[in-house]
Amino acid sequence: xxxxxxxxxxxxxxxxxxxxxxxxxxxxxxxxxxxxxxxxxxxxxxxxxxxxxxxxxxxxxxxxxxxxxxxxxxxxxxxxxxxxxxxxxxxxxxxxxxxxxxxxxxxxxxxxxxxxxxxxxxxxxxxxxxxxxxxxxxxxxxxxxxxxxxxxxxxxxxxxxxxxxxxxxxxxxxxxxxxxxxxxxxxxxxxxxxxxxxxxxxxxxxxxxxxxxxxxxxxxxxxxxxxxxxxxxxxxxxxxxxxxxxxxxxxxxxxxxxxxxxxxxxxxxxxxxxxxxxxxxxxxxxxxxxxxxxxxxxxxxxxxxxxxxxxxxxxxxxxxxxxxxxxxxxxxxxxxxxxxxxxxxxxxxxxxxxxxxxxxxxxxxxxxxxxxxxxxxxxxxxxxxxxxxxxxxxx
Numbered sequence: 001x002x003x004x005x006x007x008x009x010x011x012x013x014x015x016x017x018x019x020x021x022x023x024x025x026x027x028x029x030x031x032x033x034x035x036x037x038x039x040x041x042x043x044x045x046x047x048x049x050x051x052x053x054x055x056x057x058x059x060x061x062x063x064x065x066x067x068x069x070x071x072x073x074x075x076x077x078x079x080x081x082x083x084x085x086x087x088x089x090x091x092x093x094x095x096x097x098x099x100x101x102x103x104x105x106x107x108x109x110x111x112x113x114x115x116x117x118x119x120x121x122x123x124x125x126x127x128x129x130x131x132x133x134x135x136x137x138x139x140x141x142x143x144x145x146x147x148x149x150x151x152x153x154x155x156x157x158x159x160x161x162x163x164x165x166x167x168x169x170x171x172x173x174x175x176x177x178x179x180x181x182x183x184x185x186x187x188x189x190x191x192x193x194x195x196x197x198x199x200x201x202x203x204x205x206x207x208x209x210x211x212x213x214x215x216x217x218x219x220x221x222x223x224x225x226x227x228x229x230x231x232x233x234x235x236x237x238x239x240x241x242x243x244x245x246x247x248x249x250x251x252x253x254x255x256x257x258x259x260x261x262x263x264x265x266x267x268x269x270x271x272x273x274x275x276x277x278x279x280x281x282x283x284x285x286x287x288x289x290x291x292x293x294x295x296x297x298x299x300x301x302x303x304x305x306x307x308x309x310x311x312x313x314x315x316x317x318x319x320x321x322x323x324x325x326x327x328x329x330x331x332x333x334x335x336x337x338x339x340x341x342x343x344x345x346x347x348x349x350x351x352x353x354x355x356x357x358x359x360x361x362x363x364x365x366x367x368x369x370x371x372x373x374x375x376x377x378x379x380x381x382x383x384x385x386x387x388x389x390x391x392x393x394x395x
Contacts, residue, residue, distance in 0.1 A: 001119055002026045004046035006036035006063070007081065008055040012106070016050060019108055023115065033058030037066065045074060048118045050102070050111075053082040053093070061096050068097030075125040077118030081106070163230045170230065174223040181216040188212070244369075246280035247288075249315050249322050249389070255285075256292035257313075263300040267307065268328075273314035281322050281389050283369055288389075291362040291373075295326045295385050298359075302330035302383070309382075321371070321391055327384035332377040341375055 003025045007013045013029050020027045028046055030036035034057035039046060049067075051060035058066070060080045067076050080093055083104045090101065099121075100114050191209060250272075257270060264270055296311065303309035309329040316323045333341060342363045359375075366373045371389040378384050 001048065001122065002028060002044070002046040003115070004028050004030065004036060004039055004049040004051075006030040006033060006049065006055065006060070007052045008032060009052075012052075012081075015106070016111075019111070020115070023112060025115070032056040033060070033063055037063055040067065040076060041073075045076065047074060047076055047122045048115060049076050049078045051078055051080055053080050053084065061093050061098065064093065064097035064099075075122060077121055079111075079114050079118065167227070167230050170223060170226055174220070174227070177216060177219045177223060181213075181220065184212055184216060244282045244284050247283055247285045248280050249278060249283075249288075249324060250274040252283075252285055252288045252292060253313055253315065253324065256289045256296055259289070259293055260296045260300065263297060264311065267309070268300055268303050269308075269310045271310060271312045273312070275314075275316045278315055278317040278322050279391065281391060283389060287365045288369075291365050291387070292324070292326070294359065294362050299326065299328040299330065299383070303328055306330050317391070319391070321388045324387040324389075325384065326387075327378060327382060329380075329382040332381060332383045333375065342373075 003020050005013050005016045005020070005027060006029075007016070008031055010031075013031075017027050017029065025048075028039055030039055033051075033055055036049070036051065037058055040049065040063070049063070051063055053060040060078075060082070064078045064080070067073075067078060077099050078097065079100045079102050080098045081102050081104060082089075082093075084090070085103070093101070100117065102111050102114055188209060192206070195206070253272065253274070257264070257272075296313075299311050303311070306329075311326070311328050313327075314325050316325070342359050363373050366387055366389070369389055370392070371387060373388075374386045376384050376386075
C-alpha cells in the first residue's frame with residue numbers, strides 16, 4: 001500500500017520514510033501541501049496520507065477538508081502530524097476530515113498502530129465499494145433478466161397460439177393426404193389398365209404414375225414431422241408447474257433434440273445412446289428439457305464456431321440415480337476450473353449473444369430435483385456435462 005509523507009522538514013521525512021519502508025509500505029514524499037495535493041490526485045494515489053498540520057502551500061487540515069469534499073475518488077486515510085493538544089484544535093481538524101493524529105515528537109510504535117488502523121479501513125472501504133459495484137451490476141442484470149423473461153413468456157404464449165392455429169389445418173391436410181393415398185391405391189391399377197388397353201404406353205407417363213405413391217408418403221412424412229414439432233412447441237411453451245411425474249429420461253432427450261433440430265442439422269452429427277435399464281424418474285419434464293435445450297444449444301453454438309463436429313448424449317443408471325451425459329467435440333471451456341461457468345452472468349459469448357444465466361438456472365433446476373450437474377473438458381477435446389437425477393423419488 002502506498003503512503004504519502006507531506007512534511008516540510010527533510011529530517012522528519014527521512015525518519016518516517018525509513019520506518020515505513022521497514023514496515024513494508026511504498027512511500028511517496030511531498031515537501032509542501034501543493035505537491036501533496038497533486039500526488040493525491042494521480043491515477044494511482046496514496047491511500048494513507050501523513051500530513052503535517054502546518055506546512056507551506058496547503059496545510060494538513062486544508063488537505064483533509066479537500067479530500068472530504070471531493071467525489072468519486074478512492075478513500076484516503078489521513079493522519080495529522082501536530083504538536084497541538086487543545087481540544088478545540090483537534091475537534092476542528094476532525095470536523096474538517098482528519099481521521100487520526102500523531103503527536104510530535106513521533107513515537108514509532110504509536111505511528112505504526114495508526115498506520116495499521118488506516119490500512120484496515122482502506123481495505124474495508126475497497127471491499128465495500130467492490131461489493132456495492134457487484135450489487136449494482138446484479139441489479140442491472142436482474143432487471144434485464146426480468147425484461148428478457150417477460151419477452152420469453154410472451155414468445156411462449158405466441159408460440160403456443162401459433163402451434164394451435166397450425167395444428168387444426170395440419171390435421172385436415174394429414175387426413176386428406178391419407179384419403180388421397182387410399183384412393184390412389186384403388187385408382188392406379190385402373191389407370192394402368194386403361195393405358196395398356198389403348199395401346200399407347202408412354203414410359204415417361206408410367207414412371208410418373210409409379211412415383212405418385214412415394215410422393216403421397218412424402219406428404220405424410222412431412223405432415224408427421226410438422227405435427228411432432230407442434231407438439232414439442234406446445235409442451236415446451238406450457239407454463240411451468242411444480243408438479244412432477246414419472247418420465248423416461250430418453251423421452252426428455254428426444255423432445256429436447258427435436259426442439260434444437262434446426263440449430264443442429266447443418267453442422268452437427270448427433271449420436272444418442274440410451275440405457276434400456278433406466279426406470280422412469282420423478283421429474284418436471286419441462287424443466288429438465290429446459291436444461292437439456294440449454295446444453296444442446298450451447299454445444300451447437302460452439303460447434304458452429306468450429307465449423308462442424310459431433311454431439312453425443314447418453315443415459316445410464318447405477319441403481320440410485322439416472323445419469324445424462326452431454327458432450328461435444330468443440331473447443332471446450334476456456335477456463336481451468338469449469339465450475340465457474342455455473343456462476344450467474346458468466347459467458348464467453350459476444351455482447352448480446354447471451355446473458356450468462358442459462359447454466360446458472362440449469363444448475364438450480366437440477367439441484368431442486370435433488371441432483372447435481374458437473375462440467376469438464378474432455379481429454380480428447382471438447383466439453384462434457386454430467387447430470388445425475390436421484391431415483392429415490394422415482395418408480
